[in-house]
Amino acid sequence: MAAEARGERSPLPAGSDARLWVERLTLTNFRNYAHLTLTAGPEPQVLIGANGAGKTNLLEALSLLAPGQGLRRAAYPDIARAAGDGGWAVAAHMHTADGPIDIGTGLTPAEGESERKKRIVRINGAPAGGSGVLAEHVELVWVTPALDGLFTGPASERRRFLDRLILCFDPSSRTRLGRFERAMQQRNRLLSEGVREPMRFEGLELIMAETGTAIAAARAEAISALASIVAERHARDQASPFPAAGLAIDGTLEADLERMAAVDVEEAYAELLRATRERDRAAGRTLQGPHRSDLLVFHTPKQMPARVCSSGEQKALLLGLILAHAELVARRHDVAPILLLDEVTAHLDAARRAAFFDEILRLGAQAWMTGTDAQAFAQLAGKARFLRVEDGGLAGLVDADEVVPPTSR
Numbered sequence: 001m002a003a004e005a006r007g008e009r010s011p012l013p014a015g016s017d018a019r020l021w022v023e024r025l026t027l028t029n030f031r032n033y034a035h036l037t038l039t040a041g042p043e044p045q046v047l048i049g050a051n052g053a054g055k056t057n058l059l060e061a062l063s064l065l066a067p068g069q070g071l072r073r074a075a076y077p078d079i080a081r082a083a084g085d086g087g088w089a090v091a092a093h094m095h096t097a098d099g100p101i102d103i104g105t106g107l108t109p110a111e112g113e114s115e116r117k118k119r120i121v122r123i124n125g126a127p128a129g130g131s132g133v134l135a136e137h138v139e140l141v142w143v144t145p146a147l148d149g150l151f152t153g154p155a156s157e158r159r160r161f162l163d164r165l166i167l168c169f170d171p172s173s174r175t176r177l178g179r180f181e182r183a184m185q186q187r188n189r190l191l192s193e194g195v196r197e198p199m200r201f202e203g204l205e206l207i208m209a210e211t212g213t214a215i216a217a218a219r220a221e222a223i224s225a226l227a228s229i230v231a232e233r234h235a236r237d238q239a240s241p242f243p244a245a246g247l248a249i250d251g252t253l254e255a256d257l258e259r260m261a262a263v264d265v266e267e268a269y270a271e272l273l274r275a276t277r278e279r280d281r282a283a284g285r286t287l288q289g290p291h292r293s294d295l296l297v298f299h300t301p302k303q304m305p306a307r308v309c310s311s312g313e314q315k316a317l318l319l320g321l322i323l324a325h326a327e328l329v330a331r332r333h334d335v336a337p338i339l340l341l342d343e344v345t346a347h348l349d350a351a352r353r354a355a356f357f358d359e360i361l362r363l364g365a366q367a368w369m370t371g372t373d374a375q376a377f378a379q380l381a382g383k384a385r386f387l388r389v390e391d392g393g394l395a396g397l398v399d400a401d402e403v404v405p406p407t408s409r
Contacts, residue, residue, distance in 0.1 A: 018335045020139060021366035022062065024093040028106070029084035031057035032392045041385060042095070044360060044367040048374045048398050049389035055370035058389070059142065059340045061090045062368060065103055066140040067131045067167065067174055071340060076107045076119050085109045086117065094138070097335040101137055135171030139329055142340035143322055148347065151306035151314050155294035162249075162295045166222045168329050168337055173218055180211040184286050187273075191281040201277065208289065209270035213262055215290040216253035223247045223295075229324040234300075241352040242320030242359075243313070244300040251293025297321070315347040323359050336365035344369055345376040354379045374402045 021042040027033045032054045047055045056072075060079075063070040070079075080088045089106030104122040121128040123137070141164075150157055166173045183204045190200055227247050234244035256265045272288060280286050297306040299313060306317050322339070330336040339360065345353055357379045360367045371377060374386060386398035 018097040019095055019364065019366070020097065020335045020338055021095050022065075022092050022338065023095060023100075025058075025061065026089075026091040027058075027061050028089040028091075029081040030061055030088045030090060031079060031081060033057065034081060034083070034392060036393060038387075038394065040366070042364075042366050044357075044365075044369065044380060044384035046374070046377050046380060046384050046386045046398075047368065047370045047389050048372070048386060048402075049370075050372060053389045053391055055389045056144075056342050059144075059342050059368055059370060062092075062338070062340055063140060063142055064090050064105055064131075065092055065094070065134060065138050067133075067135045067171075068164075071142045071144055071342070077117055080107065096137055097333065098137075103134065103137065105131065105134075132171070132174055135167060135174065139168045139333065139335070139337035140340060141165065141168065141322060141326060141329075141337050142342070143318065143344055144342045145346065147318060148311070148315060150318060151297055151309070155292075158295035158297075159291075159293060162219060162222065165226075165325050166218055168325070169332050170218055173215070176211045176214050176218075180208055180215060180290065183207040183211070184289070184291065188280075188285055191277065192284065196277075198274075201274070205270050205273040208273060208286075209266045212269055212290045213253055213257070213266040216249075216251060216265075216293070217257055217262060219249050219251075219290070219293065220254050220257055223249050225328055226321065226324050229328050230320070233320075233324060233327070240320075241355045242316050242323065243302070245306070245317050245321055245324075246296075246298035246300045248296040248298075249293055250296050251290060252288050253290055254293060311347045312349065312352075316352055319344075319348075319352075319356055323356075323363070326363055326365060330363060330365075336363045339365050339367040341367055341369040343371060345371055353377075357383075374398050375404070378404050 019042050022040055025038045025040070027036045038058070047058060049055050060070050060072050060074075069076070077086065080086050087107050087109035089104065091102070091104040094101050094103060102124050105119065107117050107119050109117065119131065121131055121133060123133065147161070150161060163173065163177060187201060187204045187208065230244055230247070234240065253265060253269060256268060260268070269289070273286070276287065297317060298304065299306055299309050299317060302309070306314055309317065326336055326339065344356070348356065353376065357377070361383060369377065377384065377386070381400065381403045386403055388395040388398050
């Protein structure tokens, strides 16, 4: 049922027909695919197959249409098909808010043992300056089984999750993160080498203060924007199976930004870095900064930290955040992001599965979903395209009788 028919507000502006979707995906020497060309429509795409057939490999290929190392964060040489020449390629014809676009990316085979293999990116056939440019064209959000432990795992995973969400509406955030990380690594190296000349540290610490404060500010802004969408969604449907998530960011710079101007926070952080060089030297690392912050998530109706909730409640909180983020992106950019959802039905009961699929359809997002059982996606029968994946290829469309349980026919 359309959102308008239910009296709900669509996340896209009235009259908008903008869509972001992949029409054609071509793989060459990618994981277990020697060569594959897959065509799709803007509707959800459901990939059904046995474990190890290559469903997640297809999602990984799609994830490389965005900046970074993809949903597995794999080293680029490891992606190449074992029987290939060490190179791999992913090409896509996409529809974006600005019109159709062709994206190509891959790893060129090294001609000699000493030659470093390099990932290349092309936009409409022209070389681009690296994967960062992809953020200007493609917005992707993914959920993998590894994220099922997001709320109980290390803080670094929650920071990475939040920073990936921010990248969708702030492409420059990746550059800031990279500059901060490089400056911090150089500072740590000076500390470990016993360097004590102040002038060797000052430039690096100024970069850390500038970029670190900007990173903290972007995270705080994202948390505020997401919290607003979560509250609106909860007010719209208080009976939603996706509980309202309380969000906070626990970090020194983020706390300072609540009571000080950004320029003062930047100056204070630079002074802190100067004052704590010897302490950091003894610890072997920089102890304070945005690299130590943590995303805190709460189950608001139960007033419980997400980390102590049940597996089902944690999955519902995670998907609720993903849906809120997709809606935020849709409102800011007039187009919903592409969703990559690997084994997304795990830990979801039938009611939550149905509600999640309804939300995807309401958003108008092209969602790529994987599973071993077609009947887990029965609520999408007639609304999504079901493809069967076999080792290294596609085996055609899934028969309609396999999607709808016998009792529902």
